[in-house]
Amino acid sequence: xxxxxxxxxxxxxxxxxxxxxxxxxxxxxxxxxxxxxxxxxxxxxxxxxxxxxxxxxxxxxxxxxxxxxxxxxxxxxxxxxxxxxxxxxxxxxxxxxxxxxxxxxx
Numbered sequence: 001x002x003x004x005x006x007x008x009x010x011x012x013x014x015x016x017x018x019x020x021x022x023x024x025x026x027x028x029x030x031x032x033x034x035x036x037x038x039x040x041x042x043x044x045x046x047x048x049x050x051x052x053x054x055x056x057x058x059x060x061x062x063x064x065x066x067x068x069x070x071x072x073x074x075x076x077x078x079x080x081x082x083x084x085x086x087x088x089x090x091x092x093x094x095x096x097x098x099x100x101x102x103x104x105x106x
Contacts, residue, residue: 008044065104
């Protein structure tokens with residue numbers, strides 16, 4: 001959580017987004033099962049949708065989608081769906097990610 005705290009502070013500064021991105025990545029690599037890190041990253045990088053998209057795809061690639069990581073994977077899929085439904089405007093991807101998220105719920 002200390003890495004997220006530092007990243008949150010950097011994300012609010014002018015020009016601090018690249019450093020914040022790196023700290024969020026380090027945080028999720030230390031605990032890929034954490035939904036809290038996903039939530040904080042989505043909030044911290046909300047003004048940088050492309051960086052947030054990259055982070056979320058990286059998370060989905062490093063962590064299994066089953067077992068203890070299932071909820072974190074669902075959080076990443078949901079955040080990606082919101083990105084594609086909103087700022088990145090790709091309704092096809094948004095629907096596909098919603099389907100993937102729903103499939104994890106079963």
